[in-house]
Amino acid sequence: xxDAERVNGAGYVTVRVPAKVxxxxxxxxxxxxxxxxxxxxxxxxxxxxEVTASPADGLQxxxxxxxxxxxxxxxxNLAARAxxxxxxxxGRTPGVRLHIAKDIPVAGGMAGGSADAAGxxxxxxxxxxxxxxxxxxxxxxxxxxxxxxxxxxxxxxxxRGRGELLTPLETGGTFHWVFAVADGGLSTPAVYRxxxxxxxxxxxxxxxxxxxxxxxxxxLLAALRSGDARALAGALSNxxxxxxxxLRPSLADTLKTGEAAGALAALVSGSGPTCAFLTGDAxxxxxxxxxxxxxxxxxxxxxxxxxxxxxxxxxxx
Ligand SMILES: C[C@@](CO)(OP(=O)(O)O)[C@H](O)COP(=O)(O)OP(=O)(O)OC[C@H]1O[C@@H](n2ccc(N)nc2=O)[C@H](O)[C@@H]1O
Ligand SMILES: Nc1ncnc2c1ncn2[C@@H]1O[C@H](COP(=O)(O)OP(=O)(O)O)[C@@H](O)[C@H]1O
Numbered sequence: 001x002x003d004a005e006r007v008n009g010a011g012y013v014t015v016r017v018p019a020k021v022x023x024x025x026x027x028x029x030x031x032x033x034x035x036x037x038x039x040x041x042x043x044x045x046x047x048x049x050e051v052t053a054s055p056a057d058g059l060q061x062x063x064x065x066x067x068x069x070x071x072x073x074x075x076x077n078l079a080a081r082a083x084x085x086x087x088x089x090x091g092r093t094p095g096v097r098l099h100i101a102k103d104i105p106v107a108g109g110m111a112g113g114s115a116d117a118a119g120x121x122x123x124x125x126x127x128x129x130x131x132x133x134x135x136x137x138x139x140x141x142x143x144x145x146x147x148x149x150x151x152x153x154x155x156x157x158x159x160r161g162r163g164e165l166l167t168p169l170e171t172g173g174t175f176h177w178v179f180a181v182a183d184g185g186l187s188t189p190a191v192y193r194x195x196x197x198x199x200x201x202x203x204x205x206x207x208x209x210x211x212x213x214x215x216x217x218x219x220l221l222a223a224l225r226s227g228d229a230r231a232l233a234g235a236l237s238n239x240x241x242x243x244x245x246x247l248r249p250s251l252a253d254t255l256k257t258g259e260a261a262g263a264l265a266a267l268v269s270g271s272g273p274t275c276a277f278l279t280g281d282a283x284x285x286x287x288x289x290x291x292x293x294x295x296x297x298x299x300x301x302x303x304x305x306x307x308x309x310x311x312x313x314x315x316x317x
Contacts, residue, residue, distance in 0.1 A: 012315075014314050038146075079120035117151070123313070154310025156171045156224055
């Protein structure tokens with residue numbers, strides 16, 4: 001029997017996966033394995049990719065959406081790597097066609113590739129009827145990338161280690177955000193390297209011997225719990241922001257434009273170059289987005305809310 005016939009009745013499975021913003025990204029020293037220890041507070045937001053898995057004899061990959069041309073469709077694609085990893089775990093061939101409907105900016109600091117990896121794992125597990133235990137799925141996510149476990153889980157969570165060791169966090173309300181999407185991405189490893197370079201240039205060193213172990217901010221966790229946007233605005237932080245701005249100085253103008261238009265706070269999302277603006281309500285978010293759009297300091301400005309649920313099966317047929 002071919003993989004195409006071995007599908008437990010499902011013709012396709014579509015999984016929806018959210019983007020993230022890091023409301024706190026505290027970066028520790030460079031570890032011997034090339035990663036940095038983090039206190040990474042993730043918030044999932046309502047920009048989504050959808051990954052559809054359907055039976056095929058080999059592994060096929062397609063993508064659609066405004067940024068689809070920037071998505072690698074070779075072996076390096078994180079969704080394809082996820083399908084191969086799951087197939088290997090269950091001793092089967094990765095017979096699947098994966099289609100990515102891409103709405104998360106590519107290389108934008110919003111974990112779009114991680115979203116597709118988590119989406120492909122859940123879609124293939126559902127299509128193949130392999131019923132992988134949640135803990136094993138999370139371990140496979142961590143193998144695929146530091147941010148991938150959070151894409152599966154969604155909501156809000158503290159990521160320790162390199163970001164893969166998650167503790168879910170309570171949130172007391174909905175936060176309104178604007179995201180200024182830049183033209184072109186930034187490479188995550190390059191931004192971490194720039195962070196290390198800046199630390200060394202300041203004379204402090206950049207390794208675990210010299211940089212203190214990062215900790216989650218109690219004020220930030222309390223603001224998330226209470227749902228108080230003003231309190232959250234006062235507690236937002238990103239240790240990679242200076243490095244992202246150093247590599248892309250125009251981001252400073254983008255951040256200022258959103259603040260001047262009434263955002264409660266502005267910060268770079270993860271490794272950037274997407275800039276995130278926290279606002280008090282939906283109306284203020286629309287105003288900030290309009291000002292950003294009119295300024296020409298970004299390619300496009302998107303309004304949305306968080307927290308959003310993690311990877312979810314939304315359609316089967
Ligand atoms: C910066 C963050 C913040 O959430 O996200 P993005 O802004 O890229 O979305 C993450 O740490 C990105 O996580 P992810 O994109 O999954 O990274 P990985 O594939 O695991 O690692 C890619 C590379 O980034 C660097 N890296 C990543 C994670 C980490 N804790 N320390 C690191 O130094 C390493 O150079 C590593 O080789
Ligand atoms: N499914 C995917 N979607 C987007 N990028 C991917 C994917 N698979 C691999 N990549 C690679 O990962 C890099 C980082 O992309 P992405 O996850 O969108 O950004 P970030 O790490 O800034 O959140 C891209 O430049 C691309 O080469």
